[in-house]
Amino acid sequence: MNLAKPTHTGYFFGLSVGDLARRLRAGSLTSVELTQAALDSxxxxxxxxxxxVAVDAEVSLAQARKADELFAQGLDLGPLHGIPVAIKDNIDTFDHVTTYGSAHFEGFRPTQDALCVQRLREGGAVIVGKTLTHEFAYGPTGDRSLQGAARNPWDARCITGGSSAGSAAAVASGMVPLALGTDTGGSIRIPAALCGAVGFKPSFAAVPLDGVFPLSSSLDHVGPIANHVDDARVVFEVIAARTCAPATLRRPLRVGWIEPGTFGxxxxxxxxxxxxxxxxLFGDALEQTGELEPLVAQLKDTLLTLQRAEAYDVHAERMQTAPQLFEQEVRERLELSREVRGWQYIRAQAGQARLKAAMARLFERYDFLVSASVPITATPVDAREVQVGEQCIDVRAAVLSYTSAWNLTGLPAISLPAGQVRGMPVGLQVIGAAGADDQLLQLLAQRYVRT
Known part of the structure; x- marks a missing residue:
């Protein structure tokens, strides 16, 4: 898939981590040089x-010098050794201020790394800074945060999508080759699609959430944003602390194209x-499926109930003692969340289990499901309505509509750059069966080539 260059581009635009790693090991490039290129970009x-939202050049360059010293000593910590990586600001880092995008935590510095960040460091990655998150990751637009709005590299008047807003903009523009994000309803895949990057949400619980500020405990995921599928695979292997098994498909691939309009x-x-x-990408393996349509209302209602109840549980004390510190739109969402009753939450948990079982049955017939990642292109910052055909719809509902089902059901899903519409990126979403992260990443790394 060819992509034109966005308006704003840095050193790493389109570059492969594999190529950078080979150059590091060949001695034609150093980690200090890569880290300085990131800082300059x-x-x-x-x-x-x-x-x-937070960068410390001195800290980053010290990490890079250490990475180069280890190479010089003949020590190689793995494929991310010496590679600059950005971290979403709802993921703890002991050496960078971490605000979770909120005035509630302005200036806060965690005492230790999140486990996923610890694993990156153990693999030799260089943490170059923290990227903007929608406040407490509770929003899909990326324009409600203590630090303001992230901007789309293709048109800075437009949203990145969220909530992993800064991570997607940082990778898509080429400031860094890799970033971590989180995804509760689409928050990796939405900004990846709208900014033109690869964004992977693993299966539920495939990557530990220790040290990641919670939004919704039954829906939260951590994953990578990258330039290439194989780069996303490398990061996944590091943060999941395991190696992906080779893809071993012994029959023709079966791919279901989700009937347009199914989710909105x-x-x-x-x-x-x-x-x-x-x-x-899939040729004759692609066939249209309408089997999801009867489940859509239940998928949306169940996710909404779980997310609201769990989000309010996280923020109940802050809503009682300092509600004025929340950004207004996020506070309004939490006020709605307060209304969920205990019996509704219990029923939603049972509904989630039934829907996971329904998806398992569906994936007996398909290897992958595919759809648009986001049904529109990036809208202007602060816009809350968008015209789609003859309908005027809510921007936030629109951008979440094709991604959130896979958080509820815990399935691995990836957004791939799929070209442009009216000069702005769009994404193709590919969804795998529960636990089939390895097959999804390995097969797409073979099939999807971004030049």
């Missing part, structure tokens, strides 16, 4: 994009562009 681009209105041009990308 951030200094140049961040005023326009607001992707990073879909821009006709986005549909056409994404379907073309799906045909190029």
């Amino acid at each position: 951030i200094e140049r681009l961040n005023p326009a994009l607001n992707a990073f 209105p879909l821009d006709a041009d986005v549909q056409g562009q994404v379907y073309q990308a799906a045909q190029q």
Whole structure:
């Protein structure tokens, strides 16, 4: 899949981590040089994009020097050794301020790393800074945060999507080659799609959440944003602390194209562009499926109940003692969340189990399901309505509509750059069976080539 260059580009735009790693080991490049390139790109681009909210050049360069010293001693910590990585600001880092995007935690510095960050460091990665998150990761637009709005590298007047807003903008623009994000309803895949990057949400519990600020405990996931599928696989292996098994498909691939409109209105041009990308990727294996349509209302209602109840549980004391410190839109969502009753939550938990079972049955017939990642292109910052065909719909509901089902059911899902519509990126979403992360990543790394 070819992608034109966005308006704002840095050193790492489109670069492969595998190629950078080979150059590091060949001695034609150092980690200090890569880290300085990241810092220079951030200094140049961040005023326009607001992707990073905390950067400490001295700390990052010290890590890079250590990585180079280890190489010189013949010690190789793995494929991310010496590679700059950005971390979403709802994931704890002991050496960077971590605000969770909220005035409640302005200036807060955790005492230890999240486990996923610890694993990156143990693998030799260089942490270059923290990226903007929608406040407490409770929003899909990326324009409600203590630090303001992240901006889309293709058009800085537009949203990145969220909540992993800064991570997607940082990778898509080339400030860094890799970033971590979190995904509770689409928060990795939405901004990856709208900014033109690869965004992978693993299966539920495949990556530990220790040290990640919770939004919804039954829906939260951690995963990578990258330039290439194989780069996402490498990060996944490091943060999941295991190696992906080779793909061993012994029969023709079976891929279900989710019938357009199943999860809500879909821009006709986005549909056409994404379907073309799906045909190029899967060919004759692609067939249309309408089997999800009877489940859509239950999927949406169940997720909404779980997320609201669990989010309010996290923030109940803050809502009682300092509600004014929340950004207004996030506070309003939490006020709605307060209304969920205990019996509704119990029923939603049972509903989630039934829906997971229904998906397991569906994936007896398909290896993958595919759809648009997001049914529209990026809207202007602060816009809350968008025209799709003849309908005027809520931006937040629209961007979540095709991603959130896979959080509820815990399935691995990845957004791949699928070209542009009216000059803005769109994404193709590929969903695998529960626990089939390895097959999803390995097969797509073979099939999907981004040039």
